[in-house]
Amino acid sequence: MKTTRRDFIKISSIGLGSLAVATPVVNYITGNSNDNPLSGTGKISRHANYCEVCFWNCAGWVYKNEEGKIWKIIGNENDPHSNGRFCPRGTGGIGMYEDDDRLKKPLMRVGKPESQEYKEISWTEAFDHIAAKMKEIGQKYGNESIALFKHGSSSKHFGHLISAFGSSNQAGPAYAQCKGPREEAFTLTFGEPLHSPEPLDIRDSKCLVLIGSHLGENMHNGQVQEMSEAIDKGISIITVDPRFSTVASKSKFWLPIKPATDNALLLAWINVIINENLYDKDYIEKLSVGFDKLKEHVQQFTPEWAYGITTIEPNIIRETAREMAKAAPAVIVHPGRHATWYGDDTQRLRAIAILNALLGSWGRRGGFYMAASAKLPKFSSPAYPKPKWGWKDINPEKYPFANEGVTNLIIDGSHPDYKGVNKIKAWFVLGTNLPVSIPDTKRTIEAIQNQEFIVVIDTMPTEITGYADIVLPECTYIERYDDLRVLPHREPNIALRVPAFEPRFESKPAWWMAKEIANRLGLGDYFNYKDYSDVLDWQLKQIGSSLDEMKNLGVKKFDREFDDLYFAEGETPEFGTTSGKIELYSEELASYGFPPLPVYKPMPEPETGFYRLIYGRSPVHTFSRTTNNPRLTELQKENKLWVNPKVAKEWDFKDDQEIWLQNQDGIVSEFSIKVRITERIRWDSVYMVHGFGHKDKRLTRGFGKGISDAELITKVLIDPESGGTGMRSNFVTFVTENPGKEVVS
Amino acid sequence: MKEELIISGRMNPNIDPVLHLWHWEIPVYLFLGGLAAGLLFFAAFYVIRDEKDRFPTAVKIAPILAPIAIIIGLIALFLDLKHKLFFWRLYTVIRLESPMSWGAWVLMIITPLSFMWVGGFLKEVFPKIDLKKGFSSKLLKLVFKESEGEVNWKWKYNFLETFEKFIIFRRKELAWVILFYSLILGVYTGILLSAFNARPLWNTAILGPIFLVSGFSTAAASIMWMSKLPEEKKWFSKIDIMLIIIELFFILHLFMGFLAGPQVQVDAAALFWGGQFTVYFGLFVVILGLIMPAIFEVMELSGIHVHISIPAFLILFGGLIFRFVMVEAGQITRYLY
Amino acid sequence: MRYAMAIDTKKCVGCSDCVVACQTENNIPLGYARDWVTETINGVYPSLQLEFRSERCNHCDNTPCVRTCPTGASHVIEGGIVKVTHEKCIGCGACIQSCPYDARYSSPEGWVDKCTFCDHRLKDGQNPACVEVCPTHCMYFGDLDDSNSPVSKVMANRKWKVLAPEAGTSPQIFYLI
């Protein structure tokens, strides 16, 4: 199917007259190789974009070859997220575009709601149907009963649509399944969340403490690059992970902690740092409140106490605490990103925030810098109608500190067992694969079955599309305009996405879909443009640039308004907390009956024969979205189950033996997984990469390859402060014989 | 525990997870090349020594197999090429450092020589050819025509008649040339593998002599099998026993060399010693292909009758398996991972 | 001039970006690769060592692959880069058998292919694609004869090793340890 560049040169030169025809013939005879991919007569072009394979959103260039086909995608040198270098997923991102398994046409379910049969329909039919359904459901239950599950840049357009329609029920897995507890813990402590990319000054740091954060496998580009730069400068890394992660192997200290006991270690560290007077006295005195209470509180949490819980020796705990203090304030106790682990996550992240405060790293070079964003004017659009209720009202008692939509709360409101009045009756799902991303899939599906209407906007036929009444095929980021990327960084900056190609098949950009649906709902005023490029051009002109300029630049940086990347010497900055100070002790938490100072709570343990299921990232994949990508499945086509040799011996496992997993609730994995016997994992746990084991046969590369951690995560420990869904208290045992489950077709 | 993995990238067909680029074609080619070299060598040798009537099978009949073996071998080699239409590139350069290159050239030379050799004896060996009936006669008529006399055919073209006369007249000189090139051919098929130092199993100087001796031994076995004269049979039987003993001796040296070598070679040897090739090598090559035929031939020589086809077949079969085993196993052995 | 590469195992995270970048840059057909990544683990939990290595043709000084090539398709160009001229290659596999690193493969079209050090990029003064993409900046490329090249500079200050030195090929990819 793919013609190589060399073929092309031969083919194209035939069209160029006799002289050119002769060249390949001459080459054939003289053996002059022409394997230089850049030579040739055609024109190579490049098109600005920012990567959508994960939410680091690195800016780069999509290259077209002389044939006008996609060639490669390369980072933009001026982009602070990528510094001109994409991660493997970004580099292989062109596979998203190339994938022939993509959704090609709008689909409508035929027959019963549980049927898996779809017919292709036209875009007009799809939009007419959707608009009619929205009106009908809006009339029956109120416009608020329509919710949007979203992830990714193009979800803004549908967010805009449902807001215009009168619903504020939007949520994404990036909060309650990801960084929710972290954002709230930092807001409670420092008065602001960390956002993305996290304002970590890793490149100038002298000590980096990673609690689980598996940089190098977690390929968040800027962080990996800065960590590497810091390694060159001799940074000392302390990694706390029950698994010998990639970064553990680069660390001065690897603390092979017993899973689920991090809070004990953190408290012991705080204990040592306070009791050995290693904390930043001046900083704490001037900028924080509650130190005395904290000091008193942590007296009980000695390293000896923590040893019994974490299996980390007291002298190591002391030594690492001193290592951090030695580097302070150029030290980062990394806040992590996927923070929803054990349901006490706000508490863990509070301990991390407090530790950073004690070390004085917030607002300091080599610690946390003060990020700044570019300011873009809003494209004019009428004010949104005010909804009568929102997601918080589904269950007002729950998750008082959640500041963003909680997916699982919306699922609660959608579930047949919901007793409240604020019911969700229809879903839009864009760019998130809910059955795989939200734990307790069974409950998600029950909520889905309870809906009157579901629209899924996706690029691929993933699990979630199988539950839709209407499936809308979105084109990939390589084929569409989206909003400018405006994310905080050291320097304010913006990045542009332009389509490098016409959308393949009949796929379309989300902005167009949202606009077409809005027109049918009489909400056309909210989408007052012909093409999304009009919006971008207008916005850019307001800030002294233009679409044309940005097409050439890709990324534009702006000066910071103030010289406040770090706190100035002697400055007493004000924090966004109620007290205006760093809150070591949180009155706010106390007022809701939560521990105002971090605590350690013992977690459930596996029974004999069971192992804790832990999961993480592969550097070459992003969740379930890349596990059918032709470029990236090439690098890794399945996940394997990491098993310690001791355990393997007990079970008489061989490398690559196929086994099935059964969890504590009797759920057996649908597919088998190959065993990888490795010392890199503890004997009480097993490990796998999230995102594999696709169940849709239309995913020709991903179907049945490895297994999905999500299907085994049926026990969810919810973080009561933020609503984050802790997923690491699931235990599995091995099934060596095929449990004979029929594969659903 | 030590774990060593290729985590991405390398799943190149025929290379990964282990090299398996060369399949049946190369061992067959090496076998036939060695056989042809041996046959031509013996034929030329006894012409030079003026013993052509003492060993008529070796000189006149058995060499008929040589061009056939070479042609089949070349077909096998051609099949092995992955970029076949470019095979002619072989004949645009001579690269003395590359055995493949000079091997190709030797074959280029020795193929017509072997035809000449066989052609020069054709009237002696086949005085009567049926050119009257059947499909085969149509083919034969492309080069032969009917004639009168003791020999009932002539070459179709007169220049071939002239050329034949020339060959017969200059047979000794031709024998010298063939002797030279058959040795080169033998050496070439022998050292082809050992030129690839990258495979620990092949990275030994003794492999060439082993293949050379083994090729000659298969040739001797063929002659002894085809011969009807008891004296010739016996003589080649003796030659064969001698070659087998030399070969066994070389094989012993080969393994001693491996065991004294670096770890990769110890590992290579292990493939034959309790490894996956033990049965093939130990049973088929050493016992059935060398020791048993030697015993049978000694028995025959000392008067206990064993049908000559048995040792002859065993030697040929053993020789073929030997090449298969060496090519397969060699590709498995490696320096890394 | 002597092109060479030094790869810092202390920084490489085994992410395989170098592999996919090579594949896109050089139009490598799906299912084939010029470079690859290995992972080596030694020890017993929890005292473990782990090394990632990005590997490719070593552009050896002593090139058995070029020696054994019967057609001259495999050859050495300026700077010691070992290349294959596809139109001269008959696909005999001699070079593949000669390479102790299994760095060559037989392309679907039949000719043999391997890392070229991206010589087409070098002409434009760019680094090889893998070097240029590596998110940990752990690969250094340049001319060993020039003491100011990135590769010379980093090698002057660090300990290094090569792979399978006993194979005698004098490889020119150096692993900083």
Ligand SMILES: Nc1nc2c(c(=O)[nH]1)N[C@H]1C(S)=C(S)[C@@H](COP(=O)(O)OP(=O)(O)OC[C@H]3O[C@@H](n4cnc5c(=O)[nH]c(N)nc54)[C@H](O)[C@@H]3O)O[C@H]1N2
């Ligand atoms: N390549 C790649 N990179 C990605 C992504 C991707 O999909 N692919 N996704 C991005 C996103 S959205 C996120 S949120 C981040 C997530 O990346 P991180 O925030 O780094 O993820 P973690 O939750 O820390 O989870 C992984 C690590 O936690 C360890 N772990 C498990 N249990 C415990 C425990 O009890 N204690 C401790 N200390 N460690 C434990 C695991 O062994 C593993 O090494 O990655 C981002 N980067």
Ligand SMILES: Nc1nc2c(c(=O)[nH]1)N[C@H]1C(S)=C(S)[C@@H](COP(=O)(O)OP(=O)(O)OC[C@H]3O[C@@H](n4cnc5c(=O)[nH]c(N)nc54)[C@H](O)[C@@H]3O)O[C@H]1N2
């Ligand atoms: N079991 C388990 N669950 C987890 C995690 C885990 O590690 N383990 N990680 C959690 C974390 S940290 C996060 S951030 C979330 C991530 O959760 P999700 O973002 O839901 O992750 P994906 O599985 O990648 O699903 C993305 C979906 O978007 C589609 N898609 C990709 N690009 C586009 C596009 O351009 N347009 C549209 N319309 N669709 C697109 C994909 O085809 C896919 O169906 O998952 C969380 N859930």
Ligand code: SF4
């Ligand atoms: S980190 Fe990688 S996948 Fe994520 S946006 Fe950047 S290049 Fe794309």
Ligand code: SF4
């Ligand atoms: S891109 Fe760099 S860090 Fe990643 S595997 Fe290759 S050499 Fe290592």
Ligand code: SF4
């Ligand atoms: S690594 Fe292999 S292919 Fe490359 S030069 Fe060395 S021997 Fe030749």
Ligand code: SF4
């Ligand atoms: S496969 Fe090609 S490059 Fe390799 S030795 Fe044969 S002709 Fe030369």
Ligand code: SF4
């Ligand atoms: S130097 Fe070029 S050809 Fe060689 S591995 Fe790197 S990217 Fe591939």
Ligand SMILES: [Mo]
């Ligand atoms: Mo996430």
